[in-house]
Amino acid sequence: MGNTNDHPLLALIRNRVSAESFEPGRTLDDETVRDLVRDAIEAPSSFNIQHWRFVAVRDPEDKQVLKQAAYGQQQVEDAAVTFIVLGDLRGLDKLPQTLDRAVEQGVLPRPKADAWLDSAREIYADESMARDEAIRSCSLAAMTMMLAAEARGLAAGALVGFDPVAVKRRFDIDDRYLPVMLLAVGYPCSVHESRKPRLPLDEVLAFDRGREF
């Protein structure tokens, strides 16, 4: 407990690389795409709002269009699927229904559900708080999907360099959804990519109090 280092996940975390290339021409079927999203949405979410939405882009012409909106990054096209990960800026709208479901399933007492709804409405009435949370929740889900993809024998890479306005326009995405990142998933290329060195621990971790890192 606490010091075990042998869970296969820990090796997977240490060996994961952001994929910049994929075996081109390989496809993923609908059910595998759904499995990846099922994995992703197991991430935690503030008040269980679940701001995350996913547009799965697999059509070769669509991937070319998406690549252009991502300043030509080739992995968008080579990936079997590139997800547009969207954060719902009006995540609160669905919350009453989501909480009702949890109450009906017996996993959330009604008074706690009511308190969550009140708190969530108070906090996320602030548009900037709602936007921050959309980015946070989508990122938690994206990380979960990247690790799950590795566990499924796939490779994944997140991209934040893209034109969100072009992405929304070309893929019929309403302004209520914020494109948080693109997530390219596919079959790993046999070329092994190098892992980039992480900052030394003393440059990122402090005990007890903050400091200049």
Add this chain to the structure above:
Amino acid sequence: MGNTNDHPLLALIRNRVSAESFEPGRTLDDETVRDLVRDAIEAPSSFNIQHWRFVAVRDPEDKQVLKQAAYGQQQVEDAAVTFIVLGDLRGLDKLPQTLDRAVEQGVLPRPKADAWLDSAREIYADESMARDEAIRSCSLAAMTMMLAAEARGLAAGALVGFDPVAVKRRFDIDDRYLPVMLLAVGYPCSVHESRKPRLPLDEVLAFDRGREF
């Protein structure tokens, strides 16, 4: 490949619960805290900037102070360690050094490092882009730590309901660091917490084009 469902990580993802209670009074030693941060910083990061910083709060009085800043949420105090996860709003400052290290280690060619630096400076000169990326990177690292904690026999829970101004003041955190979330980690309580239902897949996933979800 692609359809394997038997990696232990996938079960871990499906069974993970955001811990709201911990076995109180149990502690984690420095090395375990370091291990958790080592896991977290294996997450991907835009241009390898690594905006994430962690303040590990373990002292009982400090945890009480942090709990107050988190509106009394008890898990902040009961956790063996509660991390203040900080995003460096001036993440670019360290990037030349970080890229040099990668070049010296032979994992990044110099021309690519130079191109990354130019691109990163162009993109993150915009303060709102830098702030968004700090939230994204910290969230990716936090998700990695939550899963790693589970793999180590621990439990974890993220909290976003706290007063960032109070947290910064009480824990000597400079304004260049944005408190992105608190992350409580400790020994799981024997009380099993219920997992909250996720949205049905057709309410979060679209193929090819966006729509009203």
